[in-house]
Amino acid sequence: MIDKKLLSLPGIRKILTLLAGIAFIQGSAIVGQACFLATTIVELWNGEKLIGQLKWVILFFGCFALRHFMVFYRDKILDRFAAKQSTDIRKQLLGKIFRVGPQVIQANGTGNVTTMVLEGVDKVENYLHLILAKTVNLMIVPWIILTVIWFFDWESGVFLLAIFPLIIIFMIVLGYAAQAKADKQYKTYQILSNHFVDSLRGIDTLKFFGLSKRYGKSIFKTSERFRKATMNTLKIAILSTFALDFFTTLSIAVVAVLLGLRLLNGQIQFFPALTVLVLSPEYFLPIRDFSGDYHATLDGKNAMNAIQKILALKEPKVRQIEIPRWQHSSTFKLKKAIFSYDKNHRALDDVSLSAVGYQKIGIIGLSGSGKSTLINLLSGFLQPDEAEISFEGERAASFTQNDWQNQLIYLPQNPYIFKATLRENITFYNPAATKEQISQAIEVVGLKKLVAELPQGLETIIGESARELSGGQSQRIALARAFLDESRKVLLFDEPTAHLDIETEVELKERMLPLMDQHLVFFATHRLHWMQQMDKIIVIDKGKIVESGTLAELKRKNGAFVRLSSSLRRI
Template sequence: MLLNHDLLREAGRVRRQLALTVELGLGAGLLAILQAWFLARVVNGVFLEGRDLPGVWPWLLILLGLIFLRAAFAWGMEVAGHRTAARIKYDLRRRLVAHLLALGPVPLKDGHTGELVNVLVEGVEDLETYFAGYLPRLALAALMPMAVLGFVFPLDLFSGLFLLGTAPLLPLFMFLIGGQAERLTSNQWETLGRLSGHFLDVLQGLTTLKIFGRSKAQAEVLARLSDRFRSTTLGVLRVAFLSALVLELAATLGTALVAVSVGLRLLYGRLPFQEALFLLLLAPEFYLPLRLLGSRYHAGLAGVTAAARIFDLLSRPLPAGEGGKAGSAVGQDEVVAPFIAGHPGRATELSEDKKMVAGICLKHGIRSDGESIPGAAGDGGRPAGEKGLLRPGLHIILEDVYYAYDPGNRPALQGLSLELRPGEKVALVGPSGSGKSTVAHLLLRFLEPDRGRITADGHPLDRVPPEDWRRQVSLVPQHPYLFSGTIADNILLGRPHASWEEMVTAASLAGAHEFINALPQGYATPIGERGLRLSGGQARRLAIARAFLKEAPLLILDEATAGLDPATDQIIQTALERLLRGRTSLIIAHRLSAAVRADRIVVLDSGRVIEEGRHEELLARRGLYYRLVTASRGAA
């Protein structure tokens, strides 16, 4: 009965809290039995034995105490149940976010952001009633009727057998409607996911919809999805109300039949009044746990349906190196490189992975937490005005690398070999689908090669935890993502613990300080969601400032100057020249004009390196690069 394996495993993490919830509920049930006994005794004493108030006063005090205690236990059960559910929800949300971050952006491209957010928010929230209501009630539905029968059988065998015979009818009915209810709840969830996803699409594309006059059409689509969600929700509610009606009817009829049986035997003097009244009061208490379980059955079903989506997401395999390996090499020591720098004699005590990461960190003046090491390699020899903002470049080699997004399809990379020398600017060009973005994703560790290997300064990259590796890589994308917050917040993503002076220096080098200073609130200016209050050129300058502040020795540029006016393009080109100086840089050149300034141009086609060299050399060969340049000039 809705005993989902994954949810039970989550319940096992908080078994003590769940046990306390059930114990409080069981205590409230046992107090209800005692309450019924003393109520029967008070009524019997007043009406049959003719006792006055002083004669029944002790029993009344006990009865009032039991009523108060029962209410306290019931309240405690609700509080304990909701606290347990809140702890499970917190843990699940934390694990979901950690898993999504470990998955990275590439595996999530096939999904819909709105549906994903729906799982993270509504899906996890739907587990509240499962853990706070359904699961404790399921335990009480098994325990409390047995406890009631323990009091009924010694007093009246016939009533005990009748209650025992009718009790399975309620769970049987829930089982019979379970399949239909599960289908309806699943449809409701899928409809809500589509509605959430489409609504998010409409909000994000509002400008486009208004320009092309499609806002009314999309409003009609949303109305249809809303109506479908209303229809599926009403279907779920119909089944819920029908099942509640049947369960209440069954419990009421069972209680009525017990009352008739007890009344007849009382009438013929076969059963004392106090015991008859006690049995009559116990009959509703016998059915109560089963009725409460039935009333929470559909809420529990919603939790199970949501759990299927939640654990499907958590079961997605992580890229190699994420999860289990992440943090194993460096994360166990908060700062590996400073440890070696301060205790060189103890370097042999570290694992080979730790020493390898620490060596890379020391060479490029980086702590394992992303901060700079004063006086370490890479801190000197910087151009004036750029102290603290330049490190020597990494030496990257890709050897015979293969990668396929889908195992059955043609690989995106087929035996690709590429070398990025320290401080060299390499531009990747090629037709659409030639593998340029795949190479960038591999270097960012969003993907791992199917075959071949990648090394950094001679060390295999797959032995470096992705989180630690990404501290040594900066990305300046064509469309940088800016978070809702201030300009300072967004620049400091590059290095959260940087000083104010370092942040301003990075902004100045990126050509952003002037426009920031002209704003009324300067660096404290809110930029809105996705930076919509800034122009495209301003957003890219903030992305470049982030890269300056991060001080990573490997830089990846993804068409960072596309679509800009000449004046802004010149500002950003100047900033990029500063940023590229001394760093190993990979330029993803969708426009061939972006590749001209590179030290070396690598031409890709169908996941292979076709040719490489400088701009003039490649033009003279009249190969693929020549044809691409000719085609682009003709298109212009």
């Protein structure tokens, strides 16, 4: 009943023991509450004075209060326990995400990862809370009550015991029926339920084609079809709750009638009969509770599995080597690198290249040719399937090396701008930069105009949902980051200007070129004009390096490079 994964949580044994103790006290209090209330009623029924019942009434209230106090106490304990567990899980998850990085995020999507860290973990917390309390209660409370009922009247005891498995069987059978029905309708269901959002998202398209006004009718019609489909499923889905309800209430009625008949014959006394009647709803309460928050528990369970899956991801254990700071005489070699995202298709196939000192290496190719994959491999985000890598002759398994990554600056097509002040964004790689350094960086990358325009200058908050910047401005900020950390001598560019308008690109290029001096540069692009400034050009196609050399050499060869450039410039 309890997931095996839960039993491996730290401190779970202790909490389960505690819960069992609480459930035991609760069960006993329920019995006490029923007995004392029955006593009071029977005495009054016999014509005794109310004042004489004070003792029983106080005892009743004492038991009643104790029972609910135990619930209160149990919830508090569970709050604390669940909160602690969720904090730990969240910490592990975040640690994992920030260690393994883009791989996890790409595979799951940013939105999903965020939701998992925040809501997913909350759901797990809720799940722990519910499942532990309910399961322990179900395993203890009904049986204490049943024992007492048996003691007072074994016939009712037999009846109540027999009905219990019947309820469970019915619930399971009906649950499966509902599931089967839901599965059968899943596809139509999905389409109908997405139809509305889909129409809203495409509403401008509808408008452009002059359909938007008439389309309202279709929205309503589809929504009504959705309602009918939902109701059809629901009729069956809530049958299992109905079965539970039906059997429990009817059982109480049957117990009452049987008790009544036997009272008539004098086979049982009033007090035990009344006690059994008061106790019978309590007997069913735990199972009703247990099935109550079914969806919350299911959600929690799924969330927990999803989180476990990420936590179980293998982290590449790459032997770290010492790599000296990159300088004009440094070298690295990459030989026969192979990388594939899936089995059938190699994204990089037998790629070899070497870099010496402050070379500028252009990587040119069409979309999907493997440019970005190569850059990601060089940055250490991806682990090659096979490769010989060596820094200054020393072998390394991949580029995931601390000593390498802390020398890198990576400029993607859309550099990420954090929602923070402009200053914090610029000094991301070097939070200790001085005022002079910052203003120099701003000057160099041409951000002066922006700083002057911003209401609080450098201290203005930029980024998502604050002040949004244009693509060119984002690139300039990323450049300033690079400029401010002079110790990083390796620059990786992945199509930094592909989405910019031609004039912005030109302005940016003027700023970028001086920064590339005295750096090892890898520049992946399909914009040909950058090739003039490169010392070496690598032409990549379908994951293979098809040609390499200086611009002059490649032009002379009249091969892949020339073909590529003329196909880009047919007109």
